[in-house]
Amino acid sequence: MEKLISEFSVGLFFWQSLIFLTLLFLLVKYAWKPILNAIKEREENIENALQTAEKAKKEIEELQAKNQDLLKEAREERDQILKAAKATKDKMISEAKNQAKVEGEKLIAQARNEINTQKNAALTEMKQMVASFSIEIAEKIMRKELGEKGKQEELVKTYLEDIKLN
């Protein structure tokens, strides 16, 4: 210890302190500050880049999920549309069927009416014709029969009797 103190050199201590302080000052200004800042900046950049990448990944995942949802929705919508279309189709078919049936029935009824009318007309015509034929025949007969006076009176007599009966 005594030797240490006796060996202690004030000059060396002075120069060492001076050199070290100067070095400290110069290095802080020209080396450590820019170096530490550069390292920090770089680290921050890396961190930011990583965070951005993570964010982008998340966004992509979200987008994918969204796409999936959209696809699902689209599918559902398609199914619904198809279902609706089918229902409409069925409805239309059944409606058409019904209408056709009603129309047919109507046509049939019309036809029947027509037939009836025609038949009636034909019948009437036939009756008229028969009547006219009958009258003609009757005329002819009467002309032949009523050529004699007795017979005419006889006939009138029968008619009159017939009328009374009615």
Place this chain on the structure above:
Amino acid sequence: MHKKTLQSLLLSLIFIGVFTFNLSASNTEHGEAENADVKTEIKEDIKHHLQDGYDFHLFTDKETNTHYGFPLPVILIDNGLKVFLSSKFHHGEEIAEVDGNFYMLSHGHIYKTDAEGAVNYDEEGHITNEKPLDFSITKNVFSALFVAILMFFLFSSMAKSYKTNAIPKGFGRFVEPLVVFVRDEIAIPNIGEKHYRKYMGFLLTIFFFIWIVNLVGLTPLGINVTGNIAVTFALALMTFLITQVTANSNYWKHIFWMPGVPVPMKIILAPIELLGVFIKPFALMIRLYANISAGHIVLMSLIGLLFVFHNWFARGAFLGLTLFLSVIELLVAFLQAYIFTMLSALYFGFAVEEHEHH
């Protein structure tokens, strides 16, 4: 790691090479007296190595008595500023005369003397001559300055490289993990997210300074900066001052009036806590000094042993041991820088800690 091991291996080889050169001159004859000479010489060499020096001495050729290295400026404050090159001392063999003042160099210290070089000793054999105030650029100052300039260029160029590219190249690529390590493993866990930023400059500077100086100390240049008490004192003092200056009221309250304990305990704890304030940086100072000095002593002693033994088996064993310890020292160089920084951060953490009120 692999590269580092290889590097240390190389360093050790060079280290050993230098000392072989240093000692081989006196190792030509094998005898008991010669062996004792070698031992004292090794002792002197180690002592010399651990001490600071006024010139950058690499090695000495003992046969021709030529010293290899270069002189450094001596700056003395003795009735005005006296500046001269240490070559004037001729490695302590001559008296330097400056403006009518005479100085002599003895055992790594400069003393005032007269033209004849009169030396006065006390009873214990210590020189009692007056010592002038010494602000010389010694070997350690020179080395610290060299490391500081090197660090400034390396780290400022690294900082510049960030302007063009977010990822550094070359030196920066190697150092950036260490910068991040100091921030994430030392500063933030000990000081906390909120306050750590203002201490980062100091922590990084002290970490790299100690580490690089330690590493340079392992090279054959043979410098021993962090193994000098004045240097570690200067470094620990910084930690101490920064801790006290930035401390919040909570810190002082925990020292002088510990909350949560009875009053008599508060009175007992106050001086202990106050003592702790000084012991902490003191421990920092001693730890770094002792570790690095011990490392250098052990390494140099082992290298010295290579020359004491004339047995090739022993020499081989010591060579292996030296290599192994060199690798360990490489680890210690990093570890001590880490511990110093880590503990500084811990003390800063105490200073800015915000206690929740229970």
